Amino acid sequence: MKKKIISLLMCAAMCIGLCSCGGTTSDSGSGPSDGAGSSSASDWDYIQNKGSLVVGITYYEPMNYLDENGELTGFETEFTKAVCEKLGVTPEFQVIEWSKKELELQSRTIDAIWNGMTVLEEKRDQMAFSTSYIRNKQVVIVKTENADKYTDTASMAGASIAFEGGSAGETAATSDDTLKNCKLINCEAQKDALMEVKAGTADLGIIDYVMALASVGEGTDYSDIKIIESVELTPEEYAVGIRLEDTETLAKINAAIDELAKDGTLGALAEKYGLSDVYALG
16 A cells, blocks of 8 residues: 555656746747847847947057047947947957957957958958948068168068968968068957067067058057068058848848948048048948
8 A cells, every 4th residue: 555655646746847847948949049039030139139239359550449538439439339320339448469360250249340440351251341432551660770681572582571371361371471470470450460560579560551541650559660662562442340140130230330431530530540541421
């Protein structure tokens, strides 16, 4: 009799356990959450629901940099704010390691790369690019006192060259038959490449033309550094980098860029930050 009672109790416990499991499965939904509270939410839903667009940047003038009061400013900073106002979301600027920008984007640590992002064909399978808005190129910089030593890439053989890791500067250095055999110094940011040249720990640097315009020469902190004008590197364009599958956010950003170009906002920002000559939407 005691064995029968124990058996009945065990059966009842198993039934309760099965019912509980069934209820849990039913309540959990049909798929993993994407962070937006719904397994079927799009990337734009995700951004809109949290109310912010997290933008990956590095500090460099005149795109995103800290002014004398320690406030973030620059062409890209104001540009991002203007686009976000049209999208109805708040911009959040997050400093990233440039060489890891694709990983940051795909892991949703950031929602966009908006920092003088060069459009590279080999990156099109990793991210989508917005409408291009700045024409740029990579340039070689040198201490003024050494400028006569380096007039073309052939004269740079054996020199040490600093650039930002994961940037178009690295691509320019490693794709040139002469430069790729030089002593290459991989830096965390473009400003570090500038510092290497100024300190004499690198003979040359490769940085963005728009950065060089604002950072080197008379009246700057790098007045003893100049662009080697006789060396032509590959021209390029700037655009915003978006997750490859995020077509809705890309379309919204492109529409906002178009509006800001047509109403003159972007042209005015380009003039304010000394970029009129390289502004691509005028």
